[in-house]
Amino acid sequence: MIAQLERAAGFAPDDTAETKHDKLEQGLRYSFSTIDHVAPLFATLLSLPFEGRYVALNLTPREQKERTILALNDLLGGLATQRPVLFILEDAHWIDPTTLELFTRTIDRLQRLPVLLIVTFRPEFEVPWGHYPHVTALALNRLGQSHVLAMIERLTDSKVLPADVRDEIIAKTDGVPLFVEELTKAVLGSGLLEEAADRYVLRGPLPPLAIPATLHDSLLARLDRLASVREIAQIGAVIGREFSYQLLDVVAPVHDKTLVEALDQLSKAELIFPRGTLPEATYIFKHALVQDAAYRSLLRSTRRQLHGRIAQAITKLMPQVVETQPELLAHHYAQAGLIDDAIAYGLRAGQRSAARSANEEAITHYTKALELLGTKSAGVERDRQELELLVALGVPTIAARGYMAAGVEGIYSRARELCDNVTDTPHLFTVLRGLWNSAFLRKPLLKAQELSAELVALADAQGDDTRRALAHRAHGCSLFFRGEFESGWESFRQAIDLWDVDKARAEIRVYGEDPSVLCRAYGSWLLWFLGYPDKSSVLISKALADAQRLSHFIYAMTLGLASALDVYRNEFPQALERADASSALSTDHGFPQWIAYAMISGGRARAALGRPDDGIAEMEQGWADWQALGAKLATTQTTVKLADACAKAGRIAAGLDWIKVAAKHARTFHERLLDAEIHRVHGELLLESATTGDAEACLRRSIEIARHQKAKSLELRTAMVLAQLWQCQGQRQAAYEPTRADIRLVQRGLRQPGSAECEGVAGML
Secondary structure (H helix, E strand, O other): OHHHHHHHHOOOOOOOHHHHHHHHHHHHOOOOOOOOOOHHHHHHHOOOOOEOOEOOOOOOHHHHHHHHHHHHHHHHHHHHHHOOEEEEEOOHHHOOHHHHHHHHHHHHHHHHOOEEEEEOOOOOOOOOOOOOOOOOOOOOOOOOHHHHHHHHHHHOOOOEOOHHHHHHHHHHHOOOHHHHHHHHHHHHOOOOEEEOOOEEEEOOOOOOOOOOOOHHHHHHHHHHOOHHHHHHHHHHHHHOOEEEHHHHHHHOOOOHHHHHHHHHHHHHOOOEEEEOOOOOOEEEEOOHHHHHHHHHOOOHHHHHHHHHHHHHHHHHHOHHHHHHOHHHHHHHHHHOOOHHHHHHHHHHHHHHHHHOOOHHHHHHHHHHHHHHHOOOOOOHHHHHHHHHHHHHHHHHHHHHHOOOOHHHHHHHHHHHHHHHHOOOOOOHHHHHHHHHHHHHHHOOHHHHHHHHHHHHHHHHHHOOHHHHHHHHHHHHHHHHHOOOHHHHHHHHHHHHHHOOOOOOHHHHHHHOOOHHHHHHHHHHHHHHHHOOHHHHHHHHHHHHHHHHHHOHHHHHHHHHHHHHHHHHOOOHHHHHHHHHHHHHHHHHHOOHHHHHHHHHHHHHHHHHOOOHHHHHHHHHHHHHHHHHOOOOOOHHHHHHHHHHHHHHHOOHHHHHHHHHHHHHHHHHHOOOOOHHHHHHHHHHHHHHOOOHHHHHHHHHHHHHHHHHHOOHHHHHHHHHHHHHHHHHOOOHHHHHHHHHHHHHHHHOOOOOOOOHHHHHHHHHO
16 A cells, blocks of 8 residues: 555655655555645655644554554545545455455445445465445356467467367466466476467477476476576566665665666566666566566575675665665575564564554564564573563563463463563563453453552652552553452552653553553543442543543443443433444454454443343343454453343343353452352342342342442442331331341432432331
């Protein structure tokens, strides 16, 4: 896409940055009525500095990638409004992940545009857009014999080949068009045939093995017959499928007229095709197999030398390539056996991709560098390099696959081991934080609490307020989900006070997270649990306002957490509204974890608002999707909500099954924040099944736990159920005594809006 944009804008090699900006803006005006909002995105994509020309973007990598993809689609849409567009994507089987994401989004939009997109690919390519009704697949099968004959006739200028030669070409090529073309040309140039008036005749008997048996052999035979220029083709093949005259001239043993003549000869043989004019011309091999044949015809030692010379030439003469394509240098240095240089440029390539939120590409670059590092001798320096690469690898892995991916734990566990060897490393905090994030979502919470306490101690020792805020965010979450509400709120409060968004913009850009937003969102849950609903409302409103200003990801996440709070508060219309908003935003921008989370809260709200079957089915699907992502955290929350919804819908057996799942997970995972709710819902289910004695024991236990956790709202909720039970049994005084304190909470406004049972019990008492 970058190359296409540069060609469309008409960039020339000697253009200044200012000239390129002018050309780019002229091209953008064909599609956009105003370009101020998109020009910085395209400039960044094309690696054009724009300080002083446009306002700085100040976007997270994820946001910048998302807006760039939207802008590229808008560019196409703008062109299509003026005239129909033909769009061709060749060799999609070699597509990179980010371009594939772009094309997948583009194809969805083509339903509404006058655009014909033609995509060519090999059969092994898994097409992600085949389900669209406006996509038609055409299988290009091997050529039939009649078409092979027609091809041969065109290549021989209608002169007839000897029958046995023709038949052998047909048999060996098996209908593969490139093989038909190459083998016919190989035979014509082999010296086996003599040209007559309207035909070719054999000079003598056709020797065995005279016609190459494979396409590779055929291409080698053609290269051998171009012996005088074969070396130029081989050097070009080492450079790549496409190579420039400028770089070839530096590396090749011949120059000027001799080099130009060699390239002309290869072009006439249709092994390479030229583009542009000298000295800015570039050349591309007719097919990747042609490049491969030329490359493999070299001795391994010669290849290594050439790769080294090419890498050094690029480093010295092509600073733009060094800046924009460090992965190219990493490849050449690796093939040259210069491992340290290859690792250094691999690291740069990964950092560049990660900065553009091309996360899968970044993962590939870092992984290749780690593989190269494995060939070096053990020692502290290698450990230091490995730690640097692992810390870098963690960021795009989390961004692309989430903290829940098993690979994240492996990355940070290995990095933690290396921190013990590299004692002066600055990365220990980052490594511990990565380990905590993985453990928090996937492991029993005791481990997360242990790691978060270690983070707090380290951040305090370093005296870094930004890190202290991040550490207290982690510690607060660990404590909260373990049911230690007051301690959890204290950690959240400290994180909010310590966080300075202006000083920590780099953290937000890298991790896509603002801990103050998360602490306010989770803190709003805590304040409601502790009995402060008004303060809870203020805090979640502040979290939503801040999140909306930061990024789509943070806002989608905060909407999901706000919806879950609304469910706790029985404010179901607002819960549904926020869940649907979170789901829509997450679907548009590709946040699968928050799509699943929104389904859980949205389903519970739908069930409460009169659609129990739809709501419960939605919750079950959301929970399945959440688990499929690798998460264990929030299982207790989800299954308690499912049990509660089943209880209200009269599905008692299903509700009891779900409450068993919730209780077991709470025990094994130590996710104790809803222990009181587990017993309350269990008690209500038992009441529906007429086992009153066991139900009363569950409700008493719920109140006991809530009081221990100082969770006044949960205590009140259970007290209302217990008071109703005793009221129905005629035990008015018994109902009054345990709820007296809770009724004071009702009078202070701590009841939930619309809570009919709360109003009813208050009136009775």
